[in-house]
Amino acid sequence: MLVKITSALIILIASSGIANAQFEMVEKEAERILISLSDGNSVDPTYLIDLKNLLSSDMGKNLSGSNPAANQQSIDSLINHLAEFESELKSISTDSAFVLFNDWYLHSQNIFYEYSKEKFFSSNKTKILFFSASISCYCTLKMCKDQTIELLKFIAENKDHYDYWVIDSYWYNELQIEYETLFAPAVIVFNGNNEVLYKIEYEEKMIIKLKEFMNNDKITKK
Numbered sequence: 001m002l003v004k005i006t007s008a009l010i011i012l013i014a015s016s017g018i019a020n021a022q023f024e025m026v027e028k029e030a031e032r033i034l035i036s037l038s039d040g041n042s043v044d045p046t047y048l049i050d051l052k053n054l055l056s057s058d059m060g061k062n063l064s065g066s067n068p069a070a071n072q073q074s075i076d077s078l079i080n081h082l083a084e085f086e087s088e089l090k091s092i093s094t095d096s097a098f099v100l101f102n103d104w105y106l107h108s109q110n111i112f113y114e115y116s117k118e119k120f121f122s123s124n125k126t127k128i129l130f131f132s133a134s135i136s137c138y139c140t141l142k143m144c145k146d147q148t149i150e151l152l153k154f155i156a157e158n159k160d161h162y163d164y165w166v167i168d169s170y171w172y173n174e175l176q177i178e179y180e181t182l183f184a185p186a187v188i189v190f191n192g193n194n195e196v197l198y199k200i201e202y203e204e205k206m207i208i209k210l211k212e213f214m215n216n217d218k219i220t221k222k
Contacts, residue, residue, distance in 0.1 A: 022054055023108075023112050023115065025054050026051065026054045026055060026108060027108065027109075027112075029047060029050050029051045029054060030051065030101075030104070030105045030108060031105070031152050032047060033047050033048070033051070033101060034098070034101055034102060034105055034148070034149065034152070035149060035152055035153065037094060037097055037098040037101055038098055038145075038146075038149040040094055041094070042094060042097075043089060043097060043101075048082075048086060051082065052079070052082060055075060055078055055079050055082065056079065074111045075111070077107075077111075078104070078107060078108055078111065081104050081107055082104060085097075085100050085101060085104055088100060098145065099141075099145065102145045102148065103134055105148075105166075106132060106134045106166075106168040107134075109166055109167065109168055110168050110171050110172070113167070113172055116165050117165075119163075119165075120163060120164075120165040121194055123163040123192070124192035125161070125162055125163045125192060126161070126162050126163075126189065126190070126191055126192065126197075126214075127162065127163045127164065127165070127189070127190040127191075127192075127194075128151065128155070128162055128163070128164040128165075128187060128188075128189055128190075128210070129164070129165050129167065129175070129187065129188045129189075129190065130147070130148065130151050130164065130165070130166045130167065130185065130186070130187050131167050131169040131175075131176055131181065131183075131184045131185060131186040131187075131188075132144040132145075132147075132148055132166055132167065132168055132169065132184060132185055133168060133169050133170045133184040133185070134168045134170050134171070135170045136170065136184065140184060140185070140202075143185050143202070143204065144184060144185045147185045147206050147207065148166060148185075150206065150207040151164065151166070151187075151207065151210075154207060154210065154211065158214075162214075169184045169186075170184075179196060179199075181199055181201055182201075183201045183202040184202070185202065185206065186199070186200060186201040186202065187199065187200040187206060187210060189210070189213065189214075197213075198210075198213045
């Protein structure tokens with residue numbers, strides 16, 4: 001009996017690990033599409049095919065109880081949301097596609113919130129937490145979308161230096177309350193011990209301030 005339980009546990013852990021790895025691949029594909037749209041490019045059909053293939057590989061069936069919101073039903077909702085986005089592409093501008101796909105990206109972040117939270121705070125790197133929003137006034141939504149892209153490009157320019165996490169603060173505001181950062185968009189920088197190093201709230205020059213802080217922090221550490 002113990003052998004059976006142990007084997008089942010190993011399979012469960014392995015399956016969960018596979019699904020979590022799949023989510024990270026989905027996240028990267030989604031970010032690639034998001035950045036491309038922000039640059040004024042049409043969606044590359046191969047990007048969408050890659051994303052759909054990742055989503056249709058039974059992710060939800062492999063997830064453990066550590067990801068209560070991420071089950072097959074929620075993955076199916078992402079698939080349906082993506083299908084709706086794809087059908088809209090035929091009749092909308094690139095700017096509108098950027099807006100709609102940003103909503104899809106935040107949808108995916110919401111589903112994997114618990115997994116991303118654990119992964120983020122387990123990292124011993126310097127970490128960047130970004131609060132976006134899926135529902136707000138026009139100006140706030142525009143800032144959130146634009147600054148999401150700025151952050152993703154900054155991360156790409158500094159590969160392997162930082163970990164990051166984008167949260168939809170409309171649905172998940174517990175960390176905003178905990179760290180007294182009640183506006184979106186906003187950024188919190190943590191060190192490897194999860195101590196707050198720096199905050200930026202509702203600032204149009206967010207990425208400039210973030211880069212200045214990061215560069216000064218590097219100098220301080222030398």
